[in-house]
Amino acid sequence: MEHLINAKVKNIEISGIRKFFNLVAGTEDMISLTIGQPDFPTPFHVKAAGIKAIEENFTSYTHNAGTLELRRAAAQFVKEKYQLHYNPETEIITTVGASEAIDITFRTILAEDSEVILPGPVYPGYEPIIRLCGAKPVYADTTTNQFRLSAEIIANYITDKTRCIVLPYPSNPTGASLTKEELTEIAALVKEKEIFIVADEIYSELVYEREHFSIGTILKEKAIIINGLSKSHSMTGWRVGFIFAPEIIAKHILKVHQYNVSCATSISQIAALEALTNGKNDAHEMKEEYLKRRDYMYMRLKKMKLNVVKPDGAFYFFVKLPSQYENSFEFALALVEQARVAVVPGSAFSPIGEGYVRLSFAYSMETIREAMDRMEQFFLTSI
Template identity: 60%
Template sequence: MEHLVNNNVKNIEISGIRKFFNMVSDYEDVISLSIGQPDFTTPEHVKQAAKQAIDSNYTTYTHNAGILKLRQAISASAAQKYNLQYDPNDEVIVTVGASQGIDITLRTLLSPGDEVLLPGPVYPGYEPLIRLAGGTPVHVDTTNNGFKMTAELIQEALSDRTKCIILPYPSNPTGVTLTEAELKDIAALVAGKDIIVLADEIYSELVYEQEHVSIASFPEIRDQVIVVNGVSKSHAMTGWRIGYLLGPALLMKHILKVHQYNVSCATSISQYGALEAIGNGADDPVAMREEYRKRRNYVMKRMDEMGIDYVQPGGAFYIFPKLVKAKLSSFDLGIELVREAGLALVPGDAFSDYGEGYMRLSYAYDMETLEKGMDRLASYMGR
């Protein structure tokens, strides 16, 4: 009966991250620095707000776009933190995590043959969604540009079929982010063209040496941008599945239709938790960010001592070192690290062909785990 399956579905694969994780999960005594989720717990006041929502019987469908108070809190937070102005009535949609927000945006925008530019290497969750929506992913090689997809590289990749550009910064897997000047150049390049920028800013609260700047803050391109964000990374709420979209009303009214028929609405209890997180927990990410900064600095110090090449991460909680062993692909090197060193990192080729020769290390782990993991890497590198 497999011949009845949609070809777009048959032609996509399980995430390389998950595939690798499943392969090595049965090995014993392995230090894993592979998973990209906060190791902190959800703030207590957020959990209490969700419990109160249950006790208050806030357990029914909400407005398709999300409860108005949450949309108002999102709008206010975006204005205060990132100088973004969005009307909570028709320019904010609460989604089932950032991933669902990306999915419904691409399904709303893309028609068969449309091209979507995205950096390579890049998080593997975008390409399958592009293909399922009938579009064609076009990876832009950033490996010789500090992993940054800048205006110059975008200009070279543009075609008359380019419909969308995905800007996922701070980046998974590299941790790299773009400067205000670099974003301004992209805005100037794209403004006025029939192109939508999908700005995945889910790591916007986890930026270290500079303030996060959203490309939507540039007036000349504001109405060509859909911003994706959420509380998964900022408030350690990955399992709550609350993301949100910010965008111009003319586009959002169509995205809302796809969202409505896809999920009706995000989970009501999770929405009330997110309301507490965004409305009263604006400073919750600060302590987490500072801890991630310490961990990042420790990992960089250890890699410097080992002579490993990397680009300094400016945000998120990943580093993407260049790890090469003769005649071994990144995937095979990942397997060897597990077998011989008891260390699990994600092979770089999980993040497109441009990730070959690299490995992703997540420092969303406590210091004791990081120390053990780096000791094992040092032992392996010293052989």
């Protein structure tokens, strides 16, 4: 029966991250710097709210867009933190993680043959959905601009078919986050064009040394803002995300969401309400710790003479491999075999990521130190 499977689905491959993981799983004494989720537990008060929700039988369907109380809390949170203004009654949808937000957004706005501009390298969660929609991903090379997608770069890739530009900032895998000035230039470029902006701001609470700036403050009419609690509150398994979009867009996305999942998990919604009201600054402590790790790792990578850009946010380094290593998958395999350190091959983040590897610092200082020692030794003996 396999020949009857939808061809678009057949053509999707499992992510390069997963492929690599499957290959090296079970290697003994391996230190992994591969993970893309916080290494902190969900804050206690948030977990307690979830437990209480179960005990009090808050276990039924909610409004499709999430409880109004939660949407009000989300509206207040993004207003206080990022000066965004969204009406909780009509412009906010609670989703099953940012992942569902990405899925239903693309399915709402893309048609066959639409082109979607993405920065390359980029998080691998967009391309398969774009392809399922019959649309085409177009990767804009950011490697010559310190991984920063600029209006100038985007302009080279815009055609009559461009329907959407994806702006993930801070970025997974590069940690680059766009500034107010850069976003203002991008907004000016698309202002008169029939192009949506999908801003994936899931790492907005993890921007180091400056405030996060959201494009929703200057281009609300075209912007669909995706956010969630996975990274800010270390809640990846609770699956809570949000879409912020003008009513004329949100009302259509809501239909796709309704037929997709009905609503986000009721229990997780209660925990999310607690996180967004009594835990508004829960990310601060984690951010301080990530910052120390980032600076330490930066120092160590520089000492290894590697070409590396200091990330503005998130918890990743995207490191250029020395020129003798052309294939990032083979390099990552050799690093596991010879140094017992696992990193993610850059090719998992679009073809533009080839020649790089992603290192996560969502690990304890002790783990990072040991991994850096091993990597240093690897380069000393293999170059």
